[in-house]
Amino acid sequence: MSTILIVDDSSTMRKIIAMHLSQSGLEIDRVVMAENGVEALKILDNEKVDLVLTDMNMPEMGGLAFLSEVRDGDRHYRSIPIVVVSTESEAGLVREALRIGASQYVQKPFTAAKLAESLGPLLAHACEIP
């Protein structure tokens, strides 16, 4: 079983993603939420999280800055899988997200099936790591 962190400035989108996850059949026992990268880092500092879903365009700290903070530091969670879920379609920004350590990129709008398909293998792998 695993814990997922959803990072999105829209409360509606956080709820939509959480709903899709609960209906996905994936082995998830807890979902925690943050409004931006700053809040997400605080949660990661204090809780065990197995996978992160993050938006790109958010106030305070966006997805790219959040990815850099997680991957560049020497924190215990620096290798956690991070899936970017965003409306962003600019190829350069998507490439940059993958270059600095996004594990997957899911474009909004998305279906529940697409989300589960992207997360399944990452979650299985994350749960194998003690």
Added chain:
Amino acid sequence: MITVEAILVDAVRQVFGTMFVSDAIPDESGDLGAGQEAIGMVQIFAGDASGSIAVGGRPEAVAAIYERLLGTPISVEEESELRDALGEVLNMVGGLCKARFLAQGMRITLSLPFDVHGLIRRHVAEPGSMQYTLVGFDLKGLEQRLVFRLIMER
């Protein structure tokens, strides 16, 4: 040359088809109904071209969209939550429009959604360099309506 209207209509229908498993049928009217209170959200494009995309709907329409998205009813009094939901719908439509503009070679950015108050109206006059469209959509299965407006100027 793809018109802004075609870009907008494709984007709205894609969002509703994917997120709502529903269709949004465009029509000629930009009206929500005379004297109706509207919730509105807008995003700004900037870069090689500038402009905006906006959406307006009656609180009852936005509440129906929220309920379809999340499976839980919401009061029309919860304006903050309704604006968040409408802003996210707009954000997805705006993101798809941006993708189409990028595909045409424009380098543009899109702001976060923010609130607008008052009805979204048709412009009286359009400068020659401006492409402008205002389209109403009937949301199938929801029996509700939203109006989108897209303006781009190079």
